[in-house]
Amino acid sequence: MTDSAVEAAKRAAAQQAVKDHFDPNSTHVGIGSGTTIVYVVEAIKERSTNPNILFVPTGYQSRQLVINAGLQPISFDTLPDNVMLDVAFDGADEVDAELNCIKGGGACLFQEKLVAERAKKFVCVADYRKRQDRLLTVWPTIPIEVAPLSQRKVVAALKLLGSTNPTLRTTLLEKSGPLKTDQDFFIVDAPFKTLLTTADVKAGKGNGDGSDGTWEVNAISKAIKGLTGVLEVGIFSGLSGPEAQALRDENKSSKATAGGQRPVAVYFGMADGSVKLRTVEGEQ
Incomplete structure (x- = not known):
């Protein structure tokens, strides 16, 4: 596939993920790192009608994307203790059938995990090359x-x-x-x-x-x-954001306070222009 086809796949996945999970009434949104996030920020800019949303980037690149889009970035360590991000969007280097991800190809994995765990839900956006049944199938x-x-x-x-x-x-x-x-x-x-x-x-x-x-x-x-x-x-695995919150609500596990790392949904832009959605229920 040509580079333009891969970029088109990333944009299609980003557009669908933002359409399904970005709420203009949000107060805090996490923005991850990588090439696909360029299109996520682009899609958010198109849909955002709320200038008061605060965006938490996972590194220098994503912070610049937020600023250049005219959106308002804040650093992770300025979040009040009781504030959860409404959603966090990020990419992945590979995703398996159970929605576990490998991330870190861009060297921002620590801040990416901080943001994912602070979000009510983490939504992953990727192209078809990252869609595998098991991790370390193609990504080495x-x-x-x-x-x-x-x-x-x-x-x-x-x-x-x-x-x-x-x-x-x-x-x-x-x-x-x-x-x-x-x-x-x-x-x-x-x-x-x-x-x-x-x-x-x-x-x-x-x-x-x-x-x-x-x-x-x-x-x-x-x-x-x-x-x-x-x-x-x-490796982003284990609980998703909603699963971690459910355990906190039930007060059954103090370990759940760390939050969820696994995405609730993964959007794969495909080579034919379509978008496949993978959740714990399967793929459609």
Whole structure:
């Protein structure tokens, strides 16, 4: 497919996602990072009739998009404790059948996760290349944000977990050294075998805990996050925003207070110009 066809697919997905989930009466909206978000902001600008909406970007690029669209950005750390974002829009590097995502190709994964977890619902927008049944099918690695001092230790630990050749991400000019995130941390890209879904484990396709060389999405994310020196893992899985809120309301799990990482819906712009919607109920 040509670059123009891919861009058209991104725009179609963004337009449909914003049409379905952007409410002009919102007070706070999260704006993620990446090439697809350009079209999300474009669509919001077309539909927004409320100049008082505050937009929370996940990095420098998304902040500039918000400003250039004439919208009002605020930083994440200025949000009052009791304020939830009405919705957060973001892209993904790959999405599986259970709506788990890999993110971090653009090195903004920590702030993207902060915003996703603060949203009542996270809506993912992507093109057809990101639509897979399992993570690490086409996208090759799990991006991991690490403290510079710990990067060698983390790389060694990732190898013990089964990653083949985890690599420190460098800038486009390799002589300039490692790429640094907005937090002045490094990114390690860790290849693993294709990750299992929870359905795969239930079906006996692998243990999913690394003991037989297979990892389930949530299990590998937890194992990597537990390594000292890791700030965040580029896997968005577990609860969705509404599921986290339901647990908070029932007061059954203090862990739910972190919020949801998994999107409630993923919009894939297809090569033929159509848009496919994937939710926990399936795809249409």
